[in-house]
Amino acid sequence: MASKAVITGVADTAVGKVEGSTSLGLQAEAAAAAVADAGLSLGDIDGVLCAYSFTEPHLMLSSVVSEFLGIMPSYSVAVSAGGATACAQVMQAAALIEAGICRHVLAVCGDNRLTGMSRDKAVAALSEVGHAQFERPYGIGIPAAYALVAQRYMHDYGVTPEHLAGIAVATRKHAMRNPKAQMRQPITLEDVARSKPIATPLRLLDCCLISDGGAAVVISAADAARDTRKRGIEILGAGQMNTHEHIIASPSLTDFGCKQASAQAFGRAGVKPADIDVAEIYDSFTITLLAELESIGFFARGEAGPAILAGALDLDGALPCNTHGGLLSYAHSGAAGGMFHVIEAVRQLRGEAEGRQVASPKLAFVHGDGGILSAHCSLVLGRN
Amino acid sequence: MSKPLPQPDVVTRHFWSICKEGRFEFQHCEACGHDQFPPRLSCTACHGADLGWRPSSGRGTVYSFTAVHRAPLESFKADVPYVIAIVALEEGVRAMMNLREVDPQDVTIGMPVELFFEPTEGEYPLPQARPRQMYPSETLKIIMNSDS
Numbered sequence: 001m002a003s004k005a006v007i008t009g010v011a012d013t014a015v016g017k018v019e020g021s022t023s024l025g026l027q028a029e030a031a032a033a034a035v036a037d038a039g040l041s042l043g044d045i046d047g048v049l050c051a052y053s054f055t056e057p058h059l060m061l062s063s064v065v066s067e068f069l070g071i072m073p074s075y076s077v078a079v080s081a082g083g084a085t086a087c088a089q090v091m092q093a094a095a096l097i098e099a100g101i102c103r104h105v106l107a108v109c110g111d112n113r114l115t116g117m118s119r120d121k122a123v124a125a126l127s128e129v130g131h132a133q134f135e136r137p138y139g140i141g142i143p144a145a146y147a148l149v150a151q152r153y154m155h156d157y158g159v160t161p162e163h164l165a166g167i168a169v170a171t172r173k174h175a176m177r178n179p180k181a182q183m184r185q186p187i188t189l190e191d192v193a194r195s196k197p198i199a200t201p202l203r204l205l206d207c208c209l210i211s212d213g214g215a216a217v218v219i220s221a222a223d224a225a226r227d228t229r230k231r232g233i234e235i236l237g238a239g240q241m242n243t244h245e246h247i248i249a250s251p252s253l254t255d256f257g258c259k260q261a262s263a264q265a266f267g268r269a270g271v272k273p274a275d276i277d278v279a280e281i282y283d284s285f286t287i288t289l290l291a292e293l294e295s296i297g298f299f300a301r302g303e304a305g306p307a308i309l310a311g312a313l314d315l316d317g318a319l320p321c322n323t324h325g326g327l328l329s330y331a332h333s334g335a336a337g338g339m340f341h342v343i344e345a346v347r348q349l350r351g352e353a354e355g356r357q358v359a360s361p362k363l364a365f366v367h368g369d370g371g372i373l374s375a376h377c378s379l380v381l382g383r384n
Numbered sequence: 385m386s387k388p389l390p391q392p393d394v395v396t397r398h399f400w401s402i403c404k405e406g407r408f409e410f411q412h413c414e415a416c417g418h419d420q421f422p423p424r425l426s427c428t429a430c431h432g433a434d435l436g437w438r439p440s441s442g443r444g445t446v447y448s449f450t451a452v453h454r455a456p457l458e459s460f461k462a463d464v465p466y467v468i469a470i471v472a473l474e475e476g477v478r479a480m481m482n483l484r485e486v487d488p489q490d491v492t493i494g495m496p497v498e499l500f501f502e503p504t505e506g507e508y509p510l511p512q513a514r515p516r517q518m519y520p521s522e523t524l525k526i527i528m529n530s531d532s
């Protein structure tokens with residue numbers, strides 16, 4: 001069997017409100033920094049995987065980014081799977097490398113959703129993912145679609161608004177240790193309960209941020225990685241599952257493809273959920289993380305909420321999770337939001353997560369979900 | 385900016401034209417018996433193309449719901465808070481609808497609802513739902529089912 005691909009470089013830009021930023025500029029800055037982090041030069045990159053942009057959309061974004069960077073990759077394509085994009089980029093890069101097609105793949109994303117468009121425009125653009133004929137005429141938006149999941153999940157498994165609020169509070173606690181995070185002021189369960197209702201049961205503090213920011217990762221062949229600056233982080237396993245796009249067509253409102261995607265990734269890595277030392281899991285809403293933690297098998301049904309209130313996701317908890325502050329408190333700038341999770345996992349495994357370092361982790365789990373828990377991609381990363 | 389409106393196409397034209405007559409129909413696979421909604425070109429269970437249409441009684445229950453306080457589009461801002469529900473029709477298919485004629489605070493999962501058709505700014509009315517008064521025999525049936 002061919003050696004597994006390794007992550008050799010990671011970088012993200014400043015996040016939050018980045019005045020004067022552009023989507024292309026954020027992507028280029030992140031790309032150059034990730035390549036430098038690997039100790040490579042842009043000329044070493046022979047594969048480019050881009051994502052998508054709201055503020056500078058283009059039919060061939062990957063070509064646009066390569067042209068802007070001044071590189072001529074032999075493989076280049078844009079990946080578009082919503083919040084699953086970043087993990088899917090890494091999974092695809094690993095496949096390209098393990099197939100011998102590329103040596104060093106750049107996976108890059110970035111958008112200036114906060115300063116480049118109004119909050120109303122961003123929310124309206126996101127609402128377009130609703131089914132044109134059978135959802136959008138009813139006033140659906142992404143928070144409302146996740147709220148439909150939350151309401152049913154609460155009904156079936158005894159989850160309470162306080163359990164969801166516990167996720168927002170735990171994630172903020174992580175962000176407070178991260179000087180780069182967009183939101184660092186402490187919040188309490190009461191703050192979440194008193195924040196503006198968005199779509200019941202979800203309140204403002206149950207919802208992810210809207211941010212500017214870019215993120216990039218370099219994935220390299222194992223033999224090529226010997227020349228890089230830092231010890232490579234191995235991509236031990238990856239998996240995907242795609243069950244639907246629109247919430248109206250979801251087979252279930254409580255059981256999602258993250259179960260099969262993660263099972264594939266764990267299986268390919270030869271590990272179990274209990275072996276994971278640190279997890280970085282998509283948290284577009286508090287319910288997203290809760291449903292994923294329980295569907296993936298980190299907690300039994302109905303048990304994540306109470307465990308999280310007791311500190312399970314904290315640095316010294318059973319499963320340190322979203323240690324950078326997640327989409328809820330670190331930043332969410334489109335596809336880059338999911339890439340921040342990948343980058344944090346790598347930093348944790350390298351021991352570079354200053355001030356928020358989990359004690360010598362060996363295995364990290366990363367998960368992204370796109371749509372309304374529609375497209376799922378999981379990664380198991382390891383320090384070799 | 386107006387609200388998004390039904391846009392009948394080759395797959396959904398039958399559905400929307402029947403809505404104009406005040407009926408809600410879903411697709412039924414003549415090969416495997418699978419019922420489905422929203423309409424597709426083929427059966428999502430057996431992938432066969434022999435699809436017919438079956439009428440719904442118009443009765444269902446709330447499968448899940450949310451009261452929207454922040455509208456995604458300008459055109460819905462005057463409506464907040466409005467309720468979006470996933471309604472489980474008694475024939476087994478589910479559809480999204482707004483739940484009208486009810487205080488959002490009073491909505492519960494399992495609440496009996498009935499369909500009605502609400503005019504839009506466009507040509508086609510939208511199927512919507514509102515709380516349904518149950519007849520005593522029906523109430524009894526639900527009580528008996530919940531015991532089993």
Ligand SMILES: [Zn+2]
Binds near residue numbers: 414415427429431432
């Ligand atoms: Zn069939």
